[in-house]
Amino acid sequence: MTWKIRRYRRWGNSGYLPVIKLLITAIFFLALLLVGFEVGNRISWNFFTLPKLQTGASEMLQVWRFVGLYSDDWKSILGEVLPVASYFPDYIEDESRGFFVTAMQDITAADLRNPQTFFSSQIAYFNAVPVTAEPEYIPEDEPVPGLPPVEENKEDPVIPRGAGPLVGIYCTHNAESYVPTQGVEKLEGKNGGIFSVAQHLKDTLENKYGIASVLSSTIHDYPDWAKSYANSLVTLQQMKKDYPTIQIFIDVHRDAQIPRASTTAEIGGKQASRIMFIVGSNARLPHPHWQENLAFAKKLSGVMDxxxxxxxxxxxxxxxxxxxxVSPHAILVEMGSxxxxxxxxxxxxxxxxxxxNNNLNSEEI
Structure with a gap:
């Protein structure tokens, strides 16, 4: 018995116990962090409407003002660090994924909310698809109802159109640009390369297919990038009011810092940037008919394939x-990176x- 006690003391004095305690603490903290981000991304109620917390927030606001911070400032700070804090009564769209999630992805390409990326970012075997800025969901291969037959090597017909525009185009992030051509990723306060792409889309729709379209040149991402979607919503609603004939709304973007090999395809002997459709859900804000947008995106993707x-x-x-x-046929498209x-x-x-054009020609959407 004495020998066993001495053995335990020798092991305890060797320095292993502090290391084990530190490791357990780190694992526990990481687990809390992951749970916190998950809850922050899923909870849709207003954290700051609880009476006690509302009182505390009011008192804290006086402190912020004393040190030079105001209401919008502390809301923005909390929204960056704690996703759940971004759900205020006047909240419209939150682009923030949280400071730690963003920092981890920028440094390691691993998404704290998606365990699969822990492996794909470090082990090439698991990285069958190049790591993108956010976890990607691609719908299962399934027949899409109502797809029109597409014949190869046949000129697309020009559809007779009425007087009103059928497509509304805008850019939430106007500054986005293309480095090989423009030398920078963003042209702050200006319409960058992405607007040129949107303009080219409008011109092609009108000049080649006879589809009347509207393009907004309003800057939405300057001076406050975080309010981009709130600003573009105003444009979108006004566009919908001014042109009730619009059937499709397109928000044109480009992805960021994705390897060129995964965003480029050879089509007809020419290099073209690949296209990604982004569909929003109701995980953060009420959006009961988001599946209609998904069905529309899948229909377009089927035709594109x-x-x-x-x-x-x-x-x-x-x-x-x-x-x-705002519409069951609103899509966000990423045109390359x-x-x-x-x-x-x-x-x-x-x-x-x-x-x-093919989609509009096939049937009423």
């Missing part, structure tokens, strides 16, 4: 609403115009 094999990168469902609640050239993105826009 037939007309231009390889152009479609996928259809991704994300937690944000992205203003798609920062690594694509403007010419490649504009070529993709021409092909997207052909897909939209």
């Amino acid at each position: 037939k007309m231009y094999p390889g152009l479609l990168k996928g259809v991704r469902v994300q937690d944000g609403r992205y203003n798609q609640h 920062t690594e694509n050239s403007l010419e490649e993105a504009e070529l993709a826009a021409e092909m997207l115009a052909g897909v939209i």
Whole structure:
């Protein structure tokens, strides 16, 4: 018995116990962190409407003002660090994924909310698809009802149109640009390369297919990038009011810092930026008919796969609403990434115009 006691004391004095305690504490903290981010991304009620917390927030506001911070300042700070804090009564769209989630992805390409990326970012074998900025969801291969037959090597017909525009186009992030062509990722306070792509999409729809379209040149992402979607919602609602004939609303974007190999395809002997459809869900804000947007995106993706094999990168469902609640046919399209050239993105826009024309020609959407 004495020998066993001495053995235990020798082991305890060797320094292992403090290390084990520290390891357990770190694991526990990481688990709390992961749970916190998950809850922050899923809870849709207003954390700050609880009476006791509301009182505390009011008292804290006086402190913030004393040190030079005001209501919008502390809301923004809390929204960056704690996702659940971004759900205020006047909240419209939250693009923030949280400071720690964003920092982890920027440094390691691993998403704290998606365990699969822990492996794919570190072990090449698991990385069959290049790591993107956010976890990607691609719907199962399933027949999409109502897809029109697409014949190869046949000129797309021009559809007779009425006087009103059928497509409304805008850019929530106007500054987004293409590095190979413009040398920078963003042109702050200006319409960057992404607006040129949107303009090319409009011109192709009108000049090649006779589809009247509207394009907004309003800057939405400057001076406050965090209010981009709130600003573009105003544009979208005004566009819908001014042009009630619009059937499709398109928010044109480009992805960021994704390897060129995964965002470029050879179509007809030319290099084109690949296209990703983003569909918002009701995970953060009320959006009861988001499945209609998903069905519409899947219909377009089905046509695109037939007309231009390889152009479609996928259809991704994300937690944000992205203003798609205003119409069952509102889509967000990512035209390549920062690594694509403007010419490649504009070529993709021409092909997207052909897909939209085919869809409008097939049936009433």
